[in-house]
Amino acid sequence: MRRRIGIDVGGTNTDAVLLEDDGVAAAVKTPTTSDVTTGITKALAALVAQAPGARTAQAVMIGTTHFTNAVVQRRDLGRVAAVRIGLPSGASLPPFVDWPEDLAELVRAEVVTLEGGHEFDGRPLVPFDARGMRAAARRIREAGITSVAVAAVFSPLNAAGEEEAAAILAEEYPGVAVTQSHRLGRIGLLERENAALLNACLIELARKTTRAFTEALRASGIAAPLYLTQNDGTVMLAEVAEAYPVYSFASGPTNSMRGAAFLSKRDEALVVDVGGTTTDIGSLRHGFPREANSVVEIGGVRTLFRMPDLLSLGLGGGTRVAREPLAIGPTSVGYRLTEQALVFGGDVLTVTDVAVAAGLIDLGDRARVASLPAALVDAALVRIRGMIEEGVDRMKTDAGLVPLIAVGGGSFLVPARLAGVSEVLNVPHQAVANAVGAAIAQVSGEVDQIFQDLTREEAIARARRAAEDKAVAAGADRATINVVEVEDLPLAYLPGNSLRTRVRVVGDIAE
Amino acid sequence: MRPVTADEIESLAIGAWILGTGGGGSPYLALLNMRQAYRKGVVCQLMDASELADDDLVAVVSNMGAPLVGQERLTDPKTMALAVTMMEEYLGRKFRALMSLEIGGGNSIQPFMGAAVLDLPVIDGDCMGRAFPEAQMTSFAIHDLRMYPLTLADVRDNAVVVARAASWKWMERISRKACVEVGSIASTCKAPRTGKEIKECAILGSTTKAIGIGRAVQAARRAHRDPIDAVLEVTGGIKLFAGKIHDIARRTTEGFLRGTAAIEGLDDFRGHTFRLAFQNEFAVGWLDDVPRVMTPDLICVVDTVAGDAIGTETLRYGQRVTVLALPAPPILLTPKGIEHVGPRAFGYDLEFRSVFA
Numbered sequence: 111m112r113r114r115i116g117i118d119v120g121g122t123n124t125d126a127v128l129l130e131d132d133g134v135a136a137a138v139k140t141p142t143t144s145d146v147t148t149g150i151t152k153a154l155a156a157l158v159a160q161a162p163g164a165r166t167a168q169a170v171m172i173g174t175t176h177f178t179n180a181v182v183q184r185r186d187l188g189r190v191a192a193v194r195i196g197l198p199s200g201a202s203l204p205p206f207v208d209w210p211e212d213l214a215e216l217v218r219a220e221v222v223t224l225e226g227g228h229e230f231d232g233r234p235l236v237p238f239d240a241r242g243m244r245a246a247a248r249r250i251r252e253a254g255i256t257s258v259a260v261a262a263v264f265s266p267l268n269a270a271g272e273e274e275a276a277a278i279l280a281e282e283y284p285g286v287a288v289t290q291s292h293r294l295g296r297i298g299l300l301e302r303e304n305a306a307l308l309n310a311c312l313i314e315l316a317r318k319t320t321r322a323f324t325e326a327l328r329a330s331g332i333a334a335p336l337y338l339t340q341n342d343g344t345v346m347l348a349e350v351a352e353a354y355p356v357y358s359f360a361s362g363p364t365n366s367m368r369g370a371a372f373l374s375k376r377d378e379a380l381v382v383d384v385g386g387t388t389t390d391i392g393s394l395r396h397g398f399p400r401e402a403n404s405v406v407e408i409g410g411v412r413t414l415f416r417m418p419d420l421l422s423l424g425l426g427g428g429t430r431v432a433r434e435p436l437a438i439g440p441t442s443v444g445y446r447l448t449e450q451a452l453v454f455g456g457d458v459l460t461v462t463d464v465a466v467a468a469g470l471i472d473l474g475d476r477a478r479v480a481s482l483p484a485a486l487v488d489a490a491l492v493r494i495r496g497m498i499e500e501g502v503d504r505m506k507t508d509a510g511l512v513p514l515i516a517v518g519g520g521s522f523l524v525p526a527r528l529a530g531v532s533e534v535l536n537v538p539h540q541a542v543a544n545a546v547g548a549a550i551a552q553v554s555g556e557v558d559q560i561f562q563d564l565t566r567e568e569a570i571a572r573a574r575r576a577a578e579d580k581a582v583a584a585g586a587d588r589a590t591i592n593v594v595e596v597e598d599l600p601l602a603y604l605p606g607n608s609l610r611t612r613v614r615v616v617g618d619i620a621e
Numbered sequence: 622m623r624p625v626t627a628d629e630i631e632s633l634a635i636g637a638w639i640l641g642t643g644g645g646g647s648p649y650l651a652l653l654n655m656r657q658a659y660r661k662g663v664v665c666q667l668m669d670a671s672e673l674a675d676d677d678l679v680a681v682v683s684n685m686g687a688p689l690v691g692q693e694r695l696t697d698p699k700t701m702a703l704a705v706t707m708m709e710e711y712l713g714r715k716f717r718a719l720m721s722l723e724i725g726g727g728n729s730i731q732p733f734m735g736a737a738v739l740d741l742p743v744i745d746g747d748c749m750g751r752a753f754p755e756a757q758m759t760s761f762a763i764h765d766l767r768m769y770p771l772t773l774a775d776v777r778d779n780a781v782v783v784a785r786a787a788s789w790k791w792m793e794r795i796s797r798k799a800c801v802e803v804g805s806i807a808s809t810c811k812a813p814r815t816g817k818e819i820k821e822c823a824i825l826g827s828t829t830k831a832i833g834i835g836r837a838v839q840a841a842r843r844a845h846r847d848p849i850d851a852v853l854e855v856t857g858g859i860k861l862f863a864g865k866i867h868d869i870a871r872r873t874t875e876g877f878l879r880g881t882a883a884i885e886g887l888d889d890f891r892g893h894t895f896r897l898a899f900q901n902e903f904a905v906g907w908l909d910d911v912p913r914v915m916t917p918d919l920i921c922v923v924d925t926v927a928g929d930a931i932g933t934e935t936l937r938y939g940q941r942v943t944v945l946a947l948p949a950p951p952i953l954l955t956p957k958g959i960e961h962v963g964p965r966a967f968g969y970d971l972e973f974r975s976v977f978a
Contacts, residue, residue: 198776200695202654229804230690236777264693298692300650504939509867560689610689 113167115332116541116549117173118155118365119545122386122445126153134373136161136541144178147322152413153233154330165244167330169619171340171548172323172348173361177312181409184212189219190310191255192368193246194303195271196227196263201236205261205303206339207235210410217311219255222246226271227263230560230608234409235263238271242276247282259310261291261303267559287313287353294356296558297610302407302412308411309356316355317534320348337619341417343368343398344554344616359408360417363390367418367545370515371397373537378530379513380502383521383543387426387442392418394515396594423501427520429461431490438493452478461523464490473523491525499529506530517543553619554594555581558612566609570596573613586617622668624743627659630733633828635929637729639833639838640947644689644902645656645726645752650696655730658698658737665733668742668827673816677680678714679744680705681761681814682732683722685773685796686806688934694776696727700808700932701735703774705841708810708909711770711782718817720744721757722811725752725902726829731808743828750824750950751919754877754901756796757789758962760952761814764822769791772810775803807862824950830856840929848928849943852921858947859976861906861914862895863887863925866940871933882922882936884944886966895944897922899933904967906944914946914976915969917953921945946976 114129116521119142128136138156143149150172158164179446180186191204195479205221206214226238250258258279262271279288289309295302324336338351341360351357367381377397383390395401399418406417424440428447431438443450443458449458452463453474460480465471467479467487506512516524517540526534539546556575561569574593582588593616634648673679682701683895684691709715719732719739724747756949762768771783773796781799786792800807819927833855843849854859864884869882879900886893896907903920906913914920922931925941953962954975964971 196694198778200697202657202697202699203650203695203777205659208653227693230687230693233804235694235804297689299695300653300692504863504941506939 113163113335114549115154115164115167115170116159116547117150117170117172119150119176120362120544124149125155125242126157126537127542127545127549128161128167129546129549130158130163134396134539134546136164137539137545143300145172145236146319147182147326150323150326151329153334154326155215155527158330163312163345167332167334169337170327170332170334170343171337171339171542174319174358175362176319177355178359178408179317180312182407184216186315187216188257189220189255190217190267190307190455191220191250191253191305192218192256193243193258193260193275194223195225195238195260195275196299197223197225199227199263200299202557203300205307206299208412209304215410216331217307220250220253225257228265228302229269230264231562232268234291238274240274240599243275244282245279247279247351250279250286250313251283256548257287257289257310257313257379259289259291259303259306261299261306261405263299264288265292266295266297266302267448283396287544289313294354298414302414304411305356305413306482308408308413309354312355316352316577318482320352320437324348336552339365339548339551340554342554342614344403344482344608345551345619356413360420363392364418365544365547366390366517367392367394367547368397368400369543369545370394370517370537370540372546372550373539374515374535375541376513376515376535379515379535380512381504381515381517382502382521382524383497384516384523385426385518385596386428386447386520387499389423389425389489389501389520390478391421391423391505393505394436394449396592399592401595416553419505421501423497423549425461425494425497425523427460427462427523429598431461433458433486436489436493438487438490438497451536461490466524494523495528498524503530516540525531546606553584553586554614554616555579555584555586556612556614558610560608560610562608564609567599569609569611570598570613575611577615580605581615581617586619587620591615591617622666622672625665625667625733625743629832630655630730633729634835635838636833636835637724637726637833638930639834639921639923640729640750640919640932641717641725641752641932642681642902643752643899643931644765645723646691647865647932648672648730650691650725651727652729654696654698654734658734663737665744666742667743667828668822668976670816670820672821673717673744673955675815675817675907677717677816678736678817679814679816680708680716681722681748682719682735683728683733683809683811684806685733685800685809688805690806694804694806696795698734698738700776701731702713702738704772704810704840704889705735705739705779707774707812708770709805711772712813714815716741717816718742718744718978719964720823721747721828723747723749724754724831725749725953727753727765727772727827729831738785744819744823745828746819746823746825747827748823750827750953751917752902753962756793756938758966760822760824760950761812761818762789763952763955763958763961766812766814766818766822768812770904771796771812773799774806775807777803777862779803781865826951831918834869840933841865841928849923849925849945852923852928855945858945860943861976862890862908862944863948864890864895864942866936866938866942869936878933880933884942887929893952897944898969900967901933903933905964905969905971912971916967916975917958918951918975921947948977949975
């Protein structure tokens, strides 16, 4: 029997599920602890108590928001040497140029800019300054900086410069951690470099955290390999993933959407994940979240890498409701819902109180909301429906009706009928969809490249082969690989029918 | 002549993006360059054209190339300065000031980047009053001024002088070829203009206008007022339509991004549809299949809530957008102007009628 454990470490709760073949055999929800590990150990103990078979799971997948929080809260960040390869171009905009000053001061240890890089068609811009790189590597070593981010102009099209730089660093400074930007992002030097810098400053924390996860697993008597889930709904082995913490920035919402797809057996749908503070709306395509093609800010830093395209609304179970004039949110009582909401004896009118008064859910003391005017309750529900409907409409990519899957602890807020929606699906275990999504994760490969003078079909076929090779290198079984996303954009002002093509494939983990 | 503050450069970036009418390229990287320069103590000067002597020379500058390449090669004040000094060497004369080719998009800030290095003032004006896709779509071309010489420089110390060209089209073809060869991104200094030509043929005051639009948007945001109303107030523009994008088609032909976008009406416009055609910039708009607005009137598409301009490359299904028309500079509305930049210049067999007529 195939047994997998999925764990989602959120800001409020740590959820764990045991998946046996294609069924949820056990599911638990425990509070997240400040050290993270204790929460995981407790969740695993509760899971094993429910289903002793959990001990013989063949794989454990963890999704966490730990690294995003570290950037947002400016804590546990390492100091980094930035190496930019691309002079003479870009000299006026050095690494860290558009970072918030407080974060740059914490992270920036050394900035090196060298000649090198490529053109959009793969030609070298100028020869790579290998000698300068060697001298810089020695300086970095002498300064005791343990993590380096390397970004070269057009490295997604030709990674030779970054690879050579990494090789020189490894020779001169064995053991130094090197993040190469082409592994993380797409075209857009500053945004890709920013992703590499963020990754480099999180690498030490990522090592510690994955080791703590591994210990928690061993302490629970589970011998299975540990995987970390990524922004795109796939996994990497923990020992590989610890080198790429930025890949897990958005793994929480992604896992929710993947879990929703699995639990509902729908591959094409919208997913509405209602939490305590926000509602995330995303779009499933071939069972995976559609990805954002635009700039995503993390802790004030502009990045451009694989993230689900999400619309976040200020609507959750803890969202405050104002009476005169009626207003829903945007602030929330958050995790203090169980103290401050009316039904829990508090004095703040929240969306949960409205839902209880309307009979959508039975929580706390219903008598405490009996006196709420029916007109107020109705008007608030109309407003909530309007917020969800508008969000849904924004996330749709065409005008037709689409099915919608409701997940998350606040999914009772999603009305059974919505404009633009063919049906609203409520599924079992919807409150732990995120942990389910972690448990079912696969392995992916992606290519984003400019092709010239090829037909659209040839360009896509070429990109697809390269993406498949990447997936296999990351641990996928070639026989199970599927294309999940194809996108092409003709480029203005470039010669020879230039076509930017992006292909993403996924496959099962090779046994 | 007056100093330009760092805040005004920020406002310029916002206003110029709106005046880009969907094209012109994002001003973000140029703005980052100016923030760097101002941090180092640079303060640029804005000069009124009336301060020019008739025989002064002005460098008209712009970046040329593919926006996507610009995202990797970035943009650097030094290459802009190089194109300008090369022109000075070629002419054997010094420039008195720099001016933008187009106030719409990133090229609005390029003369400031060059000026920061060369310590020259920037003329308050341009020769499009917006953004346009082709070299002959300028007030200088409308006035039949000479289109050569042109200098083009890249970061590697490659530099090209196009000494003569038989027509605007030839100038575009030759310089485009050189631009592609150096990696599809280059700084250019267009045909130099005398003070007299600037005073008589440029679109004056457009820099101040762009700054004013940006400042109005920022002030509205701070006061939680509608930034779109603020834009209309300062420009005398008209709100044409508001709705949601429900269809979008793009293709590149002959190096341009062409396509159409359809908008489904919301609120006051419910039940109506608006269709936009673009060639890098928005060219024509139809309300319920009747032509409603056309170039050279400025057609601007902005985010209905934030008031930020939306480029033709970033239009997406589901976006809530408002379509605005802003008045075009008078020179573009003359019969000769319409010939150069009217709907027929973009392949639409429509008789030009301004929404402001």
